[in-house]
Amino acid sequence: MSYRYYLFLYLIQQFNGERTLSAIFHLLRGKKSSQTIQDSFLFHVGPFFHAIDHLDRRVFDRLAAESKQKGWIASVKDSRDQYAPTSEGLLALAHFEKKGSFPSGLSFTENINSESDFWLKIQLVVQTLSELIHRQSAFLPVTRREAVTESVRRFLKNVSMDRCMLADRVFKELHGFLSEIPDEEADIMVSQMSGFGMAGLTVDQLSAALKRDVFECRLLSKSALRRLLHRLAECPEDFPLLCRLQNTSRSTLSATAGKTLRYLNEGLPADAVAAKRNLSPGTIEDHIVEIALKVPGFSIVRYLPQPVDSLIQEAVLRTKTRQLKTIKELLHDRASYFQIRLALARGAAREEEAADGKSRIRTNGD
Incomplete structure (x- = not known):
C-alpha cells in the first residue's frame, strides 16, 4: 500500500474530525494563516507543517476520495468536509506503522520560515561553483528568485579564496553533513543538485527512478534539509561557509507577527498596535495567538486572566474538543473566541514544553 495513505490517515487520526480536510491540505502546504499555525500545535502535527509545500490540490482531493472509497474515513457530525478514521482506517494505519x-x-522546524530559500541557495551555490571551475560563466540557473540569486552573488563575492578552493571547501562541508544522515535522505538531497553537464532530478523524477511514493520522497527531502539547517545552528564552526547562506534571524514567527511583538514589547496595547500598523484588531489577535504558541515566556495574562483560562480548560475537558464554537456555547459570554484560542494555544505550548521539544510523530531511528 502507498506511503501517501499512511501520511493521510495519520493526519486524519490526529485531527479526528475536528478540522476539515482543507486544514490538512493547508498544513502540508505550510499556509501561513493563524488557523493553520495554531492547528499545527494544537494537534501536535508541527513536523508536517510545510512538509509538502508544492502539494497539488487535485492530488490531495484524489487521495481523500480514494480513502473514502476504501472505507478508511467517514464524515462526522453531519459535516461534508470533516472526517475521522473508521475502524478499517485505523487497522490500515496500524498496518502502515508496522511497515x-x-x-x-x-x-527540526526552527528554521521553517527560511528553509525554502536556503535550499535554493545551496542548489545554486553548488551549480555555480561547478560551472565556474569548468570555465563556464553562462548557464541556466536552477532559480532566478531575486533574493536567492543576490544572496549567492554576495556569498561568492565576499569569500576570499579562488573558485577551486571554495568549491572544495563547500564540498567537504556538505560531504561531512551527508555522511551523518540516513543514506536515503542523503541520496535524495544529492540527486537534486545540478552542476556542469548534469541537471539535478526533481522529486517527481526521483520518485519514478526509485519506485517510491512521491509523498515519501518529499518528506525524506524535507527531512534532510531540516537536518542540515539544524546542524548549522548547532555546530556553526563545522560549516563556516554554509552558515553564510543562512538568514541571521532564526525566529519561527512570521514576519508580520514579529513586528507586532516588537510593538507589544514596547508596552503598546493591542488596539494601539492595530491602529499603528493599520491592521484590523482581529489580525493583531491572530498575531498574539501565534506569539503565545512560539515565544516562550510571553505573558498573556493581560488578554486572558487566570480565572477565564481555568474556565476554558474545564470546558475543554468536559467537551473533549478543540472546536471553538462548542467551547464557546458551553461558556456562553464568559469568554471570547480570542480568549479561547489563547487558552488552547497556551495549553498546546505547555504540552510541547513537557515533551522537551521532541516529536510526537512516529519516526525512524537514525
Missing part, C-alpha cells in the same frame, strides 16, 4: 515511519528530521 514504515516518518523521517525524524521533520521535527
Whole structure:
C-alpha cells in the first residue's frame, strides 16, 4: 500500500474530525494563516507543517476520495468536509506503522520560515561553483528568485579564496553533513543538485527512478534539509561557509507577527498596535495567538486572566474538543473566541514544553 495513505490517515487520526480536510491540505502546504499555525500545535502535527509545500490540490482531493472509497474515513457530525478514521482506517494505519515511519528530521522546524530559500541557495551555490571551475560563466540557473540569486552573488563575492578552493571547501562541508544522515535522505538531497553537464532530478523524477511514493520522497527531502539547517545552528564552526547562506534571524514567527511583538514589547496595547500598523484588531489577535504558541515566556495574562483560562480548560475537558464554537456555547459570554484560542494555544505550548521539544510523530531511528 502507498506511503501517501499512511501520511493521510495519520493526519486524519490526529485531527479526528475536528478540522476539515482543507486544514490538512493547508498544513502540508505550510499556509501561513493563524488557523493553520495554531492547528499545527494544537494537534501536535508541527513536523508536517510545510512538509509538502508544492502539494497539488487535485492530488490531495484524489487521495481523500480514494480513502473514502476504501472505507478508511467517514464524515462526522453531519459535516461534508470533516472526517475521522473508521475502524478499517485505523487497522490500515496500524498496518502502515508496522511497515514504515516518518523521517525524524521533520521535527527540526526552527528554521521553517527560511528553509525554502536556503535550499535554493545551496542548489545554486553548488551549480555555480561547478560551472565556474569548468570555465563556464553562462548557464541556466536552477532559480532566478531575486533574493536567492543576490544572496549567492554576495556569498561568492565576499569569500576570499579562488573558485577551486571554495568549491572544495563547500564540498567537504556538505560531504561531512551527508555522511551523518540516513543514506536515503542523503541520496535524495544529492540527486537534486545540478552542476556542469548534469541537471539535478526533481522529486517527481526521483520518485519514478526509485519506485517510491512521491509523498515519501518529499518528506525524506524535507527531512534532510531540516537536518542540515539544524546542524548549522548547532555546530556553526563545522560549516563556516554554509552558515553564510543562512538568514541571521532564526525566529519561527512570521514576519508580520514579529513586528507586532516588537510593538507589544514596547508596552503598546493591542488596539494601539492595530491602529499603528493599520491592521484590523482581529489580525493583531491572530498575531498574539501565534506569539503565545512560539515565544516562550510571553505573558498573556493581560488578554486572558487566570480565572477565564481555568474556565476554558474545564470546558475543554468536559467537551473533549478543540472546536471553538462548542467551547464557546458551553461558556456562553464568559469568554471570547480570542480568549479561547489563547487558552488552547497556551495549553498546546505547555504540552510541547513537557515533551522537551521532541516529536510526537512516529519516526525512524537514525
